[in-house]
Amino acid sequence: MPANLKEIFLIGDVHGCYYTLMGLIEKLPKKATLIFLGDLCDKGNFSKEVIEYVIEHNHQCVKGNHEYMMYHFMKKAFQKGDLSSKWLMKKGLGGQKTLESYKKNPEHLTKHLEWIASLPLYLEIDQYFITHGFGLPYYKRKNQKNSHALFVNRLNNATFMQDWEDFRRYDVINIFGHCNFDEVLREKRFICIDTGCCYGNKLTALNLGTLKTIQQKTDKRDIK
Numbered sequence: 001m002p003a004n005l006k007e008i009f010l011i012g013d014v015h016g017c018y019y020t021l022m023g024l025i026e027k028l029p030k031k032a033t034l035i036f037l038g039d040l041c042d043k044g045n046f047s048k049e050v051i052e053y054v055i056e057h058n059h060q061c062v063k064g065n066h067e068y069m070m071y072h073f074m075k076k077a078f079q080k081g082d083l084s085s086k087w088l089m090k091k092g093l094g095g096q097k098t099l100e101s102y103k104k105n106p107e108h109l110t111k112h113l114e115w116i117a118s119l120p121l122y123l124e125i126d127q128y129f130i131t132h133g134f135g136l137p138y139y140k141r142k143n144q145k146n147s148h149a150l151f152v153n154r155l156n157n158a159t160f161m162q163d164w165e166d167f168r169r170y171d172v173i174n175i176f177g178h179c180n181f182d183e184v185l186r187e188k189r190f191i192c193i194d195t196g197c198c199y200g201n202k203l204t205a206l207n208l209g210t211l212k213t214i215q216q217k218t219d220k221r222d223i224k
Contacts, residue, residue: 038064
């Protein structure tokens with residue numbers, strides 16, 4: 001990990017939008033260190049390509065709820081034809097798009113699932129607590145065995161209000177995705193950078209040194 005935070009860029013929820021991701025990366029410094037905030041898969045057309053890119057370039061990534069679902073349900077769907085999971089049956093979750101993206105290259109699946117299993121739930125760099133979901137209310141409990149809240153919690157969760165008096169005292173800033181907004185949401189102790197790429201909006205990268213953003217409008221090839 002580079003000592004200079006200005007070399008680090010955090011990238012929000014890609015959701016299978018490969019061409020959008022490539023467009024964003026062209027705008028970043030060539031020697032940038034990239035960290036992905038999870039939800040590389042589902043909804044967009046190119047989940048397999050996005051995951052392969054991140055693995056092949058040895059980029060870091062925290063686990064998102066969509067990686068969690070892919071890991072738990074993809075093998076049954078792909079190898080046993082079991083399409084009964086909520087991940088596949090509920091259209092809004094986008095699992096069908098991910099399943100389709102692997103049909104032409106099934107040899108990638110085992111490698112990708114093993115990689116997903118190895119992903120951390122959070123990273124800490126300097127004062128920044130990096131998670132997929134809104135993790136700040138769970139900062140004290142981040143190392144508990146069952147810490148799935150780090151990738152499923154949302155800003156509108158009641159925990160936000162219940163724990164506010166407690167977590168506002170933490171000397172950390174939580175940077176996360178999962179909750180999509182039209183623009184980056186900034187507060188004193190947290191920044192949300194999911195800007196709805198898979199819904200036709202844009203993909204965001206946040207520089208960890210300056211907290212400035214670089215964005216790429218969604219490529220229509222990713223969501224048509």
